[in-house]
Amino acid sequence: MSVFILRRLLQSALVMVAMAVLVFFGVHLVGDPVYMFITPDMDQADIENVTRALGLDRPIWEQFWIFMTNAVRGNLGQSFIFGEPALGLILQRMPATLELAFAALLMAVVIGIPLGLYAGLYPDGIPAKTIMAGSILGFSLPTFWVGIMMIMIFAVILGWLPSTGRGDTVEVFGLHLSFLTLDGLRHLALPALNLALLKISLVIRLTRAGTREAMFQDYIKFARAKGLSRPRIVGVHLLKNILIPVVTVLGLEFGSLIAFSVVTETIFAWPGMGKLLIEAIQQLDRPIIVAYLVMIVFLFVVINLVVDILYSILDPRVRLGDRGQ
Amino acid sequence: MTSLDPASRADPVPAVPKAAETPLRRFVSDYCDSRLAVGAALLLAVIVLVALLAPWIAPQDPYDLAVVSIFDARQPPGAQSMDGYTFWLGTDGAGRDLLSAIIYGLRISLSVGVASGVIAIIVGMTVGLLAAYAGGRTENLIMRVVDIQLSLPAVLIALILLAILGKGIDKIIIALVIAQWAYYARTVRASALVERRREYVEAAACLGLSHARIVFRHILPNCVAPLIVVGTVQTAHAIALEATLSFLGVGLPQTEPSLGLLISNGFEYMLSGKYWIAVFPGVALLITIVSINMVGDQLRDVLNPRLQK
Numbered sequence: 001m002s003v004f005i006l007r008r009l010l011q012s013a014l015v016m017v018a019m020a021v022l023v024f025f026g027v028h029l030v031g032d033p034v035y036m037f038i039t040p041d042m043d044q045a046d047i048e049n050v051t052r053a054l055g056l057d058r059p060i061w062e063q064f065w066i067f068m069t070n071a072v073r074g075n076l077g078q079s080f081i082f083g084e085p086a087l088g089l090i091l092q093r094m095p096a097t098l099e100l101a102f103a104a105l106l107m108a109v110v111i112g113i114p115l116g117l118y119a120g121l122y123p124d125g126i127p128a129k130t131i132m133a134g135s136i137l138g139f140s141l142p143t144f145w146v147g148i149m150m151i152m153i154f155a156v157i158l159g160w161l162p163s164t165g166r167g168d169t170v171e172v173f174g175l176h177l178s179f180l181t182l183d184g185l186r187h188l189a190l191p192a193l194n195l196a197l198l199k200i201s202l203v204i205r206l207t208r209a210g211t212r213e214a215m216f217q218d219y220i221k222f223a224r225a226k227g228l229s230r231p232r233i234v235g236v237h238l239l240k241n242i243l244i245p246v247v248t249v250l251g252l253e254f255g256s257l258i259a260f261s262v263v264t265e266t267i268f269a270w271p272g273m274g275k276l277l278i279e280a281i282q283q284l285d286r287p288i289i290v291a292y293l294v295m296i297v298f299l300f301v302v303i304n305l306v307v308d309i310l311y312s313i314l315d316p317r318v319r320l321g322d323r324g325q
Numbered sequence: 326m327t328s329l330d331p332a333s334r335a336d337p338v339p340a341v342p343k344a345a346e347t348p349l350r351r352f353v354s355d356y357c358d359s360r361l362a363v364g365a366a367l368l369l370a371v372i373v374l375v376a377l378l379a380p381w382i383a384p385q386d387p388y389d390l391a392v393v394s395i396f397d398a399r400q401p402p403g404a405q406s407m408d409g410y411t412f413w414l415g416t417d418g419a420g421r422d423l424l425s426a427i428i429y430g431l432r433i434s435l436s437v438g439v440a441s442g443v444i445a446i447i448v449g450m451t452v453g454l455l456a457a458y459a460g461g462r463t464e465n466l467i468m469r470v471v472d473i474q475l476s477l478p479a480v481l482i483a484l485i486l487l488a489i490l491g492k493g494i495d496k497i498i499i500a501l502v503i504a505q506w507a508y509y510a511r512t513v514r515a516s517a518l519v520e521r522r523r524e525y526v527e528a529a530a531c532l533g534l535s536h537a538r539i540v541f542r543h544i545l546p547n548c549v550a551p552l553i554v555v556g557t558v559q560t561a562h563a564i565a566l567e568a569t570l571s572f573l574g575v576g577l578p579q580t581e582p583s584l585g586l587l588i589s590n591g592f593e594y595m596l597s598g599k600y601w602i603a604v605f606p607g608v609a610l611l612i613t614i615v616s617i618n619m620v621g622d623q624l625r626d627v628l629n630p631r632l633q634k
Contacts, residue, residue: 015473026489136622140615142565144572145588145607152595152604163596252476259481266573267592281488281575289488296481304476 005305012301016294020071023293024064027286054080067290076294077287081280086291090273094295095175096166097272100264101257103179103192105250108199113246115200116207121234123212131204138201143260147194147267154190161190164269191268195261199253206249210242217241244311251307255300355627362623365616372613376432383425401601415601417590423601426587427609433583434610437494438564441501445563446556448502449509454540454548456510457517468514471507479504483566487575497576501563512555516548550628557621561614568610584610 042050051057055066067077076087119128155163167187169176178184214220215238223233262274269275273292280288357363375382401415414423456467474482486500520526521544529539568585570576572592577583582590584606591603 023485023489026486136618137615140561140565140618141611142569142614144569144585145610148588148592148595148603148607152600156596156598156600255476256478256480259478262480262484263569263573277484278573278575281484289485293485297477300477 005309008305008308012305016297016301019297020068020290020294021064023290024067025060027289028060028063071294076291079280079285079288081283081285081288086287087295089276089288090291090295093271093273093276095177096270097258097261097265097274099178100188100191100195100261100270100272101254103188104196104199104257105254107192107196108203108250111196112200112203113207116204117211117234117239119204120208120211120215123208132208135201135204138197138204141197143194143198143263144267146197147191147264150190150194151267162187163190166271191264191270194268195257195264198260199250199257202249202253203246206246207242210245211238214238214241248307248311251303251310255296255303258296258299352627356623359623359626362619365619365623368612369616369620372431372616373435375428376435379428379432383422383428385422385425387421387426387429401599414605417587417602423605426582427584427606430582430584430587430606431609431613433494433577433581434564434567434585434613437497437501437567437577437583438560441498441505441563441567442556442560444498445502445505445559446509446552449506449511450513450545450548450552452506453510453513454517454545457514457521458536458540458544464514467510471510474507475511479562480566480569483570484573484575487570492576492578494577494581497567497570500570501566504566505559505563508555508559509552512551513548516551517544520544520547554621554625554628557617557624561617561621564610564617565614584613 048057055063058066070077074087075085078084079086079089082089115131119131122128151163154161165187166176166178167183167185168181169178169184170181178188219237219241220233223237228237258274261270261272262277264270265272265274266278273295276288277292279285280292356366380386414427417423417426452467456464483497483500483504486503487496490496490500526539526543529543534543567576567583568588571583571585572589574589577586579586587606588603588610591599591601591606594602
């Protein structure tokens with residue numbers, strides 16, 4: 001197991017370096033960020049000064065060497081626009097994104113599992129068919145479109161919920177959190193539901209498939225023969241067994257929640273790191289783009305590793321060391 | 326129309342009552358088991374036709390500055406233009422007839438989705454076949470890359486690539502191909518692995534056929550079914566992804582207004598109650614994606630060998 005973890009860590013480090021190299025050189029191919037800083041009344045000397053201040057006058061290899069040596073020390077460069085360390089800016093925005101992603105994850109579990117369980121237990125009824133049709137829709141509809149419709153219905157027409165921003169936040173251990181105030185919760189509701197929609201559909205399908213498969217297993221028959229009540233069979237014996245795949249997939253999907261939050265944050269003007277990325281792309285703020293990518297690949301690597309390890313603990317049949325043979 | 330739509334191929338069948346059951350006929354009759362799926366296929370055929378014939382069908386050329394008037398901007402659905410023409414779906418912020426803009430946008434969205442899908446299939450198929458047939462180190466290396474890429478969401482990969490490449494129709498196709506090839510590579514490899522151990526491959530090798538011939542003429546045709554299913558669903562994904570990226574402002578430039586860009590342009594007017602500019606292009610996008618997905622769903626049921634009667 002420790003060999004497996006070591007090998008995975010090494011491989012992940014390799015992926016991160018490769019990504020950093022790729023994006024560093026790739027981003028340098030597009031546009032010249034100097035033009036974001038010059039005003040019409042600047043002369044050639046001023047432009048050269050700006051270029052020098054940003055470190056863009058040096059050869060690209062030297063820029064890359066500086067970037068890598070700094071990166072090892074945890075410094076991913078200064079944002080061109082804000083003049084602050086890029087990593088710091090991203091870490092500053094991260095709690096907002098994580099809050100949104102966790103809220104969405106919670107919604108996926110709380111809404112998805114009961115619906116999926118119901119659809120699996122009574123697969124032929126009209127409610128089950130409606131649930132399944134709904135889940136197909138959840139898969140098909142693009143996130144951004146659903147977000148726009150939510151704003152139109154709940155914010156513009158009905159006026160129930162606000163459509164932009166985070167609302168009042170409470171500071172806990174230096175983190176600003178929205179979900180502890182009523183106003184914050186109201187702001188959180190629409191973006192979180194928007195982000196959760198795809199995952200709700202996924203959980204419904206997984207739970208339903210798991211339930212239908214498990215209902216014919218011997219242990220369920222045995223539990224029934226033993227005379228256990230139906231709520232106990234479903235709530236304890238069945239649920240315990242179908243939770244393994246659901247937990248694994250949700251864990252893996254957490255990364256994609258963070259990736260999709262780019263879309264949701266842009267629509268609902270949620271001040272997280274996804275919105276920061278989009279702004280950085282539009283303003284050619286290279287250090288932020290690179291820092292975001294390094295950060296997100298790191299997150300994915302950690303998530304994948306944790307899920308793999310958790311999986312082997314939850315399901316003893318999986319042995320990590322035997323992979324790839 | 327006939328060539329586009331698998332359902333309508335059923336027409337000539339009744340003419341030959343005694344004909345033996347061919348795979349194609351069985352496929353068509355299996356497909357027609359679901360009325361919903363036939364409806365979806367017909368709808369899809371209509372959508373493709375509308376997109377292909379856009380310049381002849383659209384009531385107005387929305388990019389002809391001589392026709393579009395800024396005085397007609399943001400007219401509600403059903404409004405009359407100055408010269409007595411009715412805007413059935415209203416007009417957008419620049420005074421373009423929204424119905425025409427949607428028809429032209431559909432054309433762009435579909436061509437981006439189909440082009441990226443076809444290229445990604447060719448790339449992924451070749452790489453997947455290579456991995457399965459070569460085996461050993463080559464396979465390990467290729468599948469490692471595929472695994473790593475599939476662990477990152479497609480939207481993220483495309484977003485980063487577009488941050489590097491910039492805007493443009495060719496660039497978004499490149500980004501979508503890179504974001505998608507791995508799905509095809511994995512699918513083809515999985516079925517090719519099974520096929521290459523079959524007797525007919527051994528027989529072909531004994532006959533002294535070249536590797537390329539064995540791979541492309543003998544193994545590949547037997548891996549096509551899952552590829553079609555994945556291809557249909559992935560094309561719908563590609564269309565949705567392009568719309569998302571264009572909405573975020575990193576996909577297509579304003580000169581190539583796909584459905585996603587039309588929605589993006591309409592979004593700013595929505596808070597002031599001018600819903601139609603964003604809603605109608607969205608409905609068009611939705612119908613397209615849902616109908617492709619429904620066709621793909623039925624294809625999966627029909628082509629899945631495990632479910633065959």
